[in-house]
Amino acid sequence: MKKIVVPTDFSDVAQNALVYALELAKTFEAEIFLVHTYTLPIVEHQFAPQNYQVLFDSLEWTNFELFKQEMPAIHALAETHKAEHIRITPVVMDGDLLFNLKEFIANEKADFVVMGTSGTSGWKEYFLGSNTAEAITNLNVPVMSVPVTARYDGINTLGFTTRFREKDKDALDQVIAIAKGLHAQVHCLYVETKDTDNTPATYEDWKDHYRHDPVAFHIIPNENIEETITDFIMSESIDVMAMLTYKRNFFAQLFLESVTEKMVNHASIPILALHE
DSSP, X not given: OOEEEEEXXXXXXXXHHHHHHHHHHHXXXXXXXXXXXXXXXXXXXXXXXHHHHHHHHHHHHHHXXXXXXXXXXXXXXXXXXXXXXXXXXXXXXXXXXXXXXXHHHHHHTXXXXXXXXXXXXXXXXXXXXXXXXHHHHHOSSOEEEEETTOOOSOOOEEEEEOOOOTTHHHHHHHHHHHHHHHTOEEEEEEEEXXXXXXXXXXXXHHHHHTTTSSEEEEEEEOSOHHHHHHHHHHHTTOSEEEEETHHHHHHHHHHHHOOOHXXXXXXXXXXXXXXX
């Protein structure tokens, strides 16, 4: 984790995500790229090309000026979190946010994204929302989505959901690497439903494989997966919950069927989305 990208519209949601990015940058000696995108207006065909260029230049200048006005507040936030030494580079791009993020990440070889979510729809927003869900699905680097209700108080415990598949180990290894940098613990959760194809031998193999790492495994029999995850977050004091992107489709189906009040009320920690 050396280059962290933080999309921003200078809102409280984005600033809250920046706090997490600053703290991670301090730990991993990373730099931050603040990416602000804007969309050019649709103009009529008779609009003269030279006038369109004037409009483009005007909008570009306006957005650069907006960034310039916001930078003192951003630097003040960094000082508050004792991160004034962190390099923060402002980036202004026109066009679609996701397209620009993919292009920027590829060009800069960025390796981590932190972005805010409004949290207005609770957990449902993580998996069915627009920009965050699109980023989780389409970007090829880890994406941490931070709800506006989250308050940074250290990251001491990371959660990770697994199906105990062999390819889950790569994602768990990423979480462990982050945890070691933070001097944190990892709590790995498997919700065992009645149609599970895993065996006690599988659980023991995983425990043995990670016996020298800061990982605790929790196998919880329950048919209500979303409620079990919520209870797990509360009982284990999870600060960040890590999940593989394959979970998105699963949760999308889950939320289309029902949204429990408990899930909505406890959506107050960041989700770290990893790719298979």
